Amino acid sequence: MDATTAQHTIWPEVELIRNEFPILQQTVNGRPLVYLDNGATTQKPVSVIRTMQEYYTTYNSNVHRGVHTLSQKATAAYEAARHQLAAFIGAHHQEVVFTKGTTDAINLVAAGFRKDILQEGDEVIISAMEHHSNIVPWQLACEEKKAVLKVIPISDQGELDMDAFASMLNPRVKIVSVAWVSNTLGTVNPVREIISLAHRQGIPVMLDAAQAAAHIPIRVHELDVDFLALSGHKLFGPTGIGILYGKESWLQKLPPYQGGGDMIKHVTFEKTTYNEPPLKFEAGTPAICEAIGLGAAVAWVTEVGIHKIQAYEHQLTEYAVAQLRTVPGLRFIGEAKHRSGAISFLVGNHHPSDVGILLDQQGIAVRTGHHCTQPLCDRFGIPGTVRASLAVYNTTDDIDRLVEGVQKAVTLLG
Template structure:
């Protein structure tokens, strides 16, 4: 049976107690304690999430939705409870506005495919920003090429902030949808998505927000944002890989054709005609990732225990500490210095290649990400091959930041 949990939320987070919830953080790398600062790529998983996966497979493993037997009903209840938790987490008006996907990339592809087939025609355009992840570039390029439409881009300045003075001009009659990231996975820039949504809606243009990097760090309220579509991934927020969620306003989802065909997304099938299922199942063909979906719900439980506002406050303090500490390294320069940033810090060290810095840090047990971070266009804008990216989570500490700084200083010495 799925476990029932009762939680108490404290405004004062005990980071060491939180760290004890994550077994992998006790790992040693090359004989040194792991310093895990690659959270923008994926986060570690607490015991609560790991236990949810194990409980499903050992206590009530069964397919969902169609079974009348006991195990199927238990599994279905647990899986749909997870959907309810996701809906509450983002304050969706209706639970059926939450579509389970394989992750943010899958959610964006779903909208690009379905919206494009329904509404995009030759001469139309899709508006994105210059700091998007490839997952919010390539799907739109593909559908634009297929439909004879074009891709337009909100430019960025040297700080990594969008130049919104050009937004009204870009929002012309050709734009059928705006797709922007909430937080840049590379620069950490927090985009003013509420303002973008408001200005787009003044032209009756719908907006999709890529919230992959925002979901674990900021409160998400789709009704307050008035966003039309919002996609995010479980594994960025302490849940398992292979599962995510797409929120869509009911009115929009009802207009879109299905993304894939198969079981569960139908009401009836004959060789002459198929009648599609209601929301959310219209977009969920085939056997879903059941264990992952249930564990996604457990990850949201965990975030709710801690409280997103508490997480935001603690991480903001750690982020400021990290920026100040890194500024003490003369050879280091930040890539992207937006006024409003969170989670990720990108930098270069002298003339050293990011890979070389990353390898030296790795030998000291420090996990960071190096490369273009699936954001090649912004690297081209800064005329660099990539960056070193350190990205924080709620379990990171000032002591780990100090180790990062010491590790970079060692890299400076070795690479000089």
């Protein structure tokens, strides 16, 4: 089956979707761009770009404090975006805190636990496949409070050892914080089981959904998760914006993360009373345009249909894995039964960066290196990987170009 036939058999709408992304229409190094670095950041549809341009050209203003028309319009759009994000993940709008992104959201929760919850001898559980953003904040908290950071081991296939996880749960554990989808391996973790096991012992769970939000439907109330973080730029939205979802009871309990405007009710030199969540955690002028742009992004995803996206990407991932298996000497790093988004591999003894540079010369954008998961790479005894990460606008033609490019790179490297 040739690439065009396979592509149209999988999902004819993909070409219409590609036309909504101006950046995909260009050439790089004399070849049509094949963009397979979506795990790092996704491209933006015209609707997001136009929405942000409209803000800056017609109603640019600060929010929440102004009585003039532009401020009222900006405030309405900013809060409408919060409602859009809440609907997208199945939450109430007061449970959605705008942050700079997933990293900022995890730091917010870790700072709150460090200040008011963790005590000496307590434990925090993460997994061996975590991004540095879900390792370092908890390390800092544990170091300060003399708590213990524990790590769920993973198999050679890149799957969590759930028996080991279950044995780690005890009254000393104050939170479990894990990735829904591994940014390096593409492993989709059994988050329902993780939440269920932890909740049986009264332990809250935080999910890093940075790599899940563009690929998997999210319903936080159905999951019964306590915290969830995602980034806008991995969800076809702008950089510098994301959200923290938190159960209302937890957002009431956690202390403010930063001080300043919007997070206060009343200030005197003697005492400050804080605003209600989510504004309690949104100090200072927020990323207004970016939040509005993120609202437009989730509106775009909703219009396309997240379930359609998930089904298409599942078939595209299967196609990619099957085609890459034909490359002599190629080995996958992580072959979980349930995977999404990312495919990591090495070819022979070639350094991933060398392969990545030669792919770029052919107009193919992939990510190489440790992907901010150095402990995970250490677990597999490798310096890093070549990572091809997929999005809804990728096609089987992109995959065929990747396979052809890898084969050419290997030939050139000798």
